Amino acid sequence: MFEFQDVKFKDILNIKNMHISSGKVTSIIGESGSGKTTLIKMLNKMNSPSEGKILYKGKDLREINSVQLRREVIMLAQNPVAYEGTIRDNLMVGLNFTGKPPVSDSILKDFIKRSGLIKNLDDPIENLSGGELQRIALIRILVMNPEVFLLDEPSSALDDETEKLIINMVVSYIRENNKTMVMVTHSKSMAEEFSDEIIKLEKNKIFDGGAI
Secondary structure (H helix, E strand, C coil): CEEEEEEEECCCEEEEEEEECCCCEEEEEECCCCCHHHHHHHCCCCCCCCEEEEEECCEEHHHCCHHHHHHHEEEECCCCCCCCCEHHHHHHHHHHHHCCCCCCHHHHHHHHHHCCCCCCCCCEHHHCCHHHHHHHHHHHHHHHCCCEEEEECCCCCCCHHHHHHHHHHHHHHHHHCCCEEEEECCCHHHHHHHCCEEEEECCCCCEECCCC
């Protein structure tokens, strides 16, 4: 789905050749400063290479409209964003931004239940903890139903038990709906448990090849 060809980003990344497969769960691992978040931001043009090119479905990202790309390739940043209003408002805001039709309350309630949250759609968002907000942010992008999910440390605010529940929920959705997911994680064990492919980045090293 994505192909990197002689891609460099400042002095952070140097990728001679890299493929990210369609319909798979791919984890990006590596020590702090190895360029994991920089890489994932390149996939929806939040970062652009200093050199080289990235292909998406065989087409150079530079030739793809950024707005259109981000409707198909949606990123969830490490720090979840909360919007004023209720839980329902926060789950629907992504659909409003991208011009997609709304979904029913029953679908939203099912996602909330699967995430382990015990909340009502009309509950105010400001009453949620950081971990609860992270789950709402994850549900928000599931509701948007893109082709590609980009997740940057999606469980950083969660305890171990909740982390496994949430990642399992997301991965199950990906597999059931034949989507593609690229996840940055600090946890090698989580990557090994849930990923089809793992890409390991190392500081100051040229990446040339596939997954490990």
